[in-house]
Amino acid sequence: MIEPEYLVKQKDFETWEVAKFEASDSPTAVYRIVRDVKGRLRCNCPRWLRKGTTSCKHCAMVEDYINKRLQNERNERARAANDPSFK
Numbered sequence: 345m346i347e348p349e350y351l352v353k354q355k356d357f358e359t360w361e362v363a364k365f366e367a368s369d370s371p372t373a374v375y376r377i378v379r380d381v382k383g384r385l386r387c388n389c390p391r392w393l394r395k396g397t398t399s400c401k402h403c404a405m406v407e408d409y410i411n412k413r414l415q416n417e418r419n420e421r422a423r424a425a426n427d428p429s430f431k
C-alpha cells in the first residue's frame with residue numbers, strides 16, 4: 345500500500361484545508377480545519393467529529409504548517425535586517 349500524501353493550504357485567515365492524496369492527482373479526501381473562538385483548531389474528519397477529540401493528525405499538520413510559516417517570516421526579517429540593501 346502506498347502511503348497517502350497530505351497537502352495543507354490556507355483558505356482564509358483562520359481556515360485551512362488538508363487534502364489527502366493516494367496515488368492519484370485528485371484528492372481522495374479534503375478536511376477543513378478552522379480555529380474556534382477559544383483558539384483551538386477544529387477539524388471535520390470522522391475521528392474529530394466522532395470522538396470530540398481536541399486533536400487529530402490534520403490539526404497537527406496545520407499546526408506544523410503555521411509554525412513553519414512563522415519561522416519563515418522570522419528568517420525573512422532576520423535576513424532583511426542583515427542585508428545592507430534594505431537599510
Ligand SMILES: [Zn+2]
Nearest residue numbers: 387389400402
Ligand atoms: Zn482531522
